Amino acid sequence: MDYRLDSDMPAALSLRTAARAEIRAACDNARLLPGEHAVHELRKHCKKLRALLRLIFPKENSLFQLENDRYRKLARSLSAGRDLVSIRTALLTLAPPSHFEKMHRILHQLQRSLQDEESLIRVEGLLHEAQKSIECWPLQNTDWGDIDVGYLRGYQRARKAWVEAREGDNAHKLHQLRKRIKDHWYHSRLLREKHPQSVALRCEPLKQLAQLLGDWRDLYLLCRFAITVGEPLGEELIKLLEMGDWHKMRLRRKIEDGCAIFFAHKTLVI
Numbered sequence: 001m002d003y004r005l006d007s008d009m010p011a012a013l014s015l016r017t018a019a020r021a022e023i024r025a026a027c028d029n030a031r032l033l034p035g036e037h038a039v040h041e042l043r044k045h046c047k048k049l050r051a052l053l054r055l056i057f058p059k060e061n062s063l064f065q066l067e068n069d070r071y072r073k074l075a076r077s078l079s080a081g082r083d084l085v086s087i088r089t090a091l092l093t094l095a096p097p098s099h100f101e102k103m104h105r106i107l108h109q110l111q112r113s114l115q116d117e118e119s120l121i122r123v124e125g126l127l128h129e130a131q132k133s134i135e136c137w138p139l140q141n142t143d144w145g146d147i148d149v150g151y152l153r154g155y156q157r158a159r160k161a162w163v164e165a166r167e168g169d170n171a172h173k174l175h176q177l178r179k180r181i182k183d184h185w186y187h188s189r190l191l192r193e194k195h196p197q198s199v200a201l202r203c204e205p206l207k208q209l210a211q212l213l214g215d216w217r218d219l220y221l222l223c224r225f226a227i228t229v230g231e232p233l234g235e236e237l238i239k240l241l242e243m244g245d246w247h248k249m250r251l252r253r254k255i256e257d258g259c260a261i262f263f264a265h266k267t268l269v270i
Contacts, residue, residue: 051186
């Protein structure tokens with residue numbers, strides 16, 4: 001099922017239907033673990049479920065905190081090698097596989113050593129618990145107006161994260177900005193059918209912004225990892241850091257330009 005809310009349904013039913021679809025898709029991917037693609041897709045389903053929760057519950061809500069923590073734990077149980085995948089992706093954006101042979105060799109050795117079979121077994125149990133909990137979400141009084149309020153709240157959170165991230169290359173603040181923009185992108189995808197003129201048009205620009213921020217973070221992780229490895233990389237180290245910093249600077253300019261346009265208004269009208 002496509003990641004969207006069906007505006008022909010009552011709000012509560014539409015929300016639960018979308019959540020159930022994500023859990024079913026996550027269960028399908030869990031059967032393919034520990035494949036790299038399956039891990040990536042399963043983590044995406046967790047992010048989509050957390051975004052859906054943020055759409056309908058404020059972060060102070062105790063149920064949101066409980067459910068958000070559930071999906072965070074599930075994603076983290078699969079995160080052992082995820083940073084290494086991001087680092088390898090960033091490395092391949094800098095140069096073809098025939099370059100930086102020492103770094104590629106080190107990454108390959110680390111990835112082989114990080115498979116955690118016990119974590120993969122725990123995933124199935126966590127998904128079963130999550131599936132049952134969706135049926136207990138207190139949505140009986142939720143209407144489409146509440147969902148619209150949640151959407152605007154998500155915009156404000158993303159805009160605030162941008163304001164905080166504008167100064168300097170603070171990796172933590174840029175990572176927070178990426179998470180809030182991804183939430184707002186997921187919310188826009190959920191509501192694009194209900195608001196085809198205002199919300200649907202935001203989906204593609206948000207996707208591009210999230211990708212730029214993801215590319216920046218991957219390069220940041222690569223440079224940090226290269227510094228940690230240090231001397232074994234030999235002459236590759238300086239060349240890798242110089243190329244990484246140049247590409248990070250280029251991405252940062254694109255991120256700033258995109259956010260300045262996208263978050264120009266303090267309030268959003270849908």
